[in-house]
Amino acid sequence: AQSVAQPEDQVNVAEGNPLTVKCTYSVSGNPYLFWYVQYPNRGLQFLLKYITGDNLVKGSYGFEAEFNKSQTSFHLKKPSALVSDSALYFCAVRDSFSGNTGKLIFGQGTTLQVKP
Amino acid sequence: ETGVTQTPRHLVMGMTNKKSLKCEQHLGHNAMYWYKQSAKKPLELMFVYNFKEQTENNSVPSRFSPECPNSSHLFLHLHTLQPEDSALYLCASSPRQGPISTDTQYFGPGTRLTVL
Numbered sequence: 001a002q003s004v005a006q007p008e009d010q011v012n013v014a015e016g017n018p019l020t021v022k023c024t025y026s027v028s029g030n031p032y033l034f035w036y037v038q039y040p041n042r043g044l045q046f047l048l049k050y051i052t053g054d055n056l057v058k059g060s061y062g063f064e065a066e067f068n069k070s071q072t073s074f075h076l077k078k079p080s081a082l083v084s085d086s087a088l089y090f091c092a093v094r095d096s097f098s099g100n101t102g103k104l105i106f107g108q109g110t111t112l113q114v115k116p
Numbered sequence: 117e118t119g120v121t122q123t124p125r126h127l128v129m130g131m132t133n134k135k136s137l138k139c140e141q142h143l144g145h146n147a148m149y150w151y152k153q154s155a156k157k158p159l160e161l162m163f164v165y166n167f168k169e170q171t172e173n174n175s176v177p178s179r180f181s182p183e184c185p186n187s188s189h190l191f192l193h194l195h196t197l198q199p200e201d202s203a204l205y206l207c208a209s210s211p212r213q214g215p216i217s218t219d220t221q222y223f224g225p226g227t228r229l230t231v232l
Contacts, residue, residue, distance in 0.1 A: 094218075
């Protein structure tokens with residue numbers, strides 16, 4: 001069965017420091033992986049995705065994520081956090097296994113708090 | 117903005133009311149989705165439409181009734197809801213939906229529904 005885990009409910013980081021938001025997944029076939037961000041009272045905004053190729057994916061607002069097949073992880077990173085990065089972050093996976101409908105499975109979300 | 121709009125943004129209704137949520141996408145996509153977002157829970161996929169045909173109903177109670185008259189519009193008709201149905205309802209669209217699709221889903225801002 002497909003699943004996504006975000007092990008941390010909240011991540012706190014000081015402005016200017018690097019940040020990491022963790023995500024691990026479980027799928028039957030090859031994974032298609034996504035990160036979304038949600039600001040208060042807003043919908044989800046797409047940040048980046050991994051389909052195939054280079055394990056380091058670069059996305060919007062200076063974010064990047066590293067796909068690690070052996071650890072089944074897709075952690076979101078940013079070298080220098082901004083206060084405006086404070087939001088709710090969702091990891092999602094789609095299974096390429098042909099027996100699935102291709103629906104996106106979301107993690108429970110991680111709240112990122114960046115303090116000045 | 118993502119090109120996906122939702123109306124109304126906020127809705128308060130009694131358990132005996134009938135109301136509808138509307139979603140419109142201006143991206144030329146062919147797949148549309150309804151999700152439910154409750155506090156402290158992962159996003160729950162409710163319905164998927166692909167080229168106006170319903171391809172997924174995720175065991176949603178019949179008090180929620182979707183309608184997709186064309187690829188640009190999606191409705192969620194609500195009747196005799198329960199207080200536990202209070203949540204943020206998110207609409208999304210993507211170019212298409214299917215097991216091998218790597219397409220990104222783009223989300224609207226959501227409708228915050230409160231059932232009294």
